[in-house]
Amino acid sequence: MATFYDPKNLREHFITPFGPGIGFMRLSNTFIDQINSIVDTNEPLVDYSGQLVGKVDQELLFNDAMKQSFLNETRQFIARYAAWMSVRSSFGAEELDQDKNRYGIEYISGWVVRQREHEYNPLHIHPDCKLSCVGYLALPEGIEAEMEEDYKDHHPSHGHIQFVHGTPSHWSTTSFLVKPRVGDFYLFPADLHHMVYPFYTKGERRSFSCNLNFVEMAIDPQ
Numbered sequence: 001m002a003t004f005y006d007p008k009n010l011r012e013h014f015i016t017p018f019g020p021g022i023g024f025m026r027l028s029n030t031f032i033d034q035i036n037s038i039v040d041t042n043e044p045l046v047d048y049s050g051q052l053v054g055k056v057d058q059e060l061l062f063n064d065a066m067k068q069s070f071l072n073e074t075r076q077f078i079a080r081y082a083a084w085m086s087v088r089s090s091f092g093a094e095e096l097d098q099d100k101n102r103y104g105i106e107y108i109s110g111w112v113v114r115q116r117e118h119e120y121n122p123l124h125i126h127p128d129c130k131l132s133c134v135g136y137l138a139l140p141e142g143i144e145a146e147m148e149e150d151y152k153d154h155h156p157s158h159g160h161i162q163f164v165h166g167t168p169s170h171w172s173t174t175s176f177l178v179k180p181r182v183g184d185f186y187l188f189p190a191d192l193h194h195m196v197y198p199f200y201t202k203g204e205r206r207s208f209s210c211n212l213n214f215v216e217m218a219i220d221p222q
Contacts, residue, residue, distance in 0.1 A: 019165055021088055022176070023081035023187035027135055031073040032183060035066055035208065036137055039112055048111045054121040054196075062110035062210070070110055070210060074185070078105055078131070081187050082214040103216055110210035112137070117203065121196035123164065129211040132192075134161060135185040140203025147179065147199075159199035163192055180205065 007013055039045070045060040052059050062070065082103070087095055108129050115121070117140070126132040143159060150156040156177075163176040178186065188194075190211060199205065 015091075016088070017091075020189045020192045021081075021085050022163065022192075023077065023084070025074070025077045025185050025187075027073060027183045027185050029183070031069060032137055034069050035112065036206070038063070038066055039114075039137075039206070045112075048109075052111070053124045054113060054115070054119075056113055056115040056119045056121065057204075058112075058114040060112045060114070062112070062208075066112075067107060067110055070208075071105065071107060074133075074187075075105055077185075078187060078212065078214065079103060103214065106213035106215050108211040108213065110208060113205075113207045113209065115196065115205040115207070117200050118198050120198040123193055123195040125193055126190040126209075126211050129190045129213055131187060131212040131214060132190040132209060133185065133187045133212070134207055134209050136180045136182050136207050138204060138206035139180060139182055140199070140201045140205060143199060143201040143203070143205070146201045157197040159197060159201075159205055161186075161194055161196050163188065163194045165192055180207065 039060065043063070045063060047058060048061040049056070049059040083095065113121070139159075147156070147158055147160075150158040159180060161178045161180065163178070164174060166172065166174045168174050178184075
């Protein structure tokens with residue numbers, strides 16, 4: 001069924017009818033400390049890098065404790081994002097109906113990215129899921145000075161993540177550059193192209209990513 005934009009009596013209205021939406025939230029210090037503690041205590045974690053495109057030091061698969069901690073931290077935010085996207089993409093014609101449907105999060109995979117100086121993550125998407133995310137756990141000491149110096153350039157990028165979508169046109173942007181900050185969390189459609197640029201400060205840029213589905217199931221009236 002097609003949905004239609006109806007401005008009614010509005011004289012001016014700013015909308016974003018095209019392009020994917022990105023959700024942002026701040027992670028709690030408790031969650032960050034939990035994930036970092038598991039990594040730093042050298043608890044055996046599976047090296048997942050053979051399944052991923054990153055040109056980085058390590059990509060360590062979440063264990064059960066990390067998975068549960070992630071879901072506890074983000075579950076409600078992911079649901080709010082899904083509700084917002086349903087309304088946004090249909091001009092309000094569709095909303096999540098909790099009287100008729102059950103909603104849940106299908107966790108597929110999660111991993112910690114341990115990126116060091118000169119390493120990078122090439123342009124890619126996350127297949128076989130509908131949602132992906134990135135959250136920042138640690139940054140090298142001194143990288144802020146490197147980034148500030150890079151901002152003097154006409155196109156800064158050191159250590160940043162960049163999202164890319166669409167075809168260039170007037171009054172339109174096709175990329176979104178994000179500066180990493182410990183505790184920042186971004187949720188986005190899994191087929192949104194993104195990449196991470198290298199940096200040159202010695203140390204570890206630590207983040208995590210997860211692949212997810214937002215599941216909707218009709219409630220049996222009986």
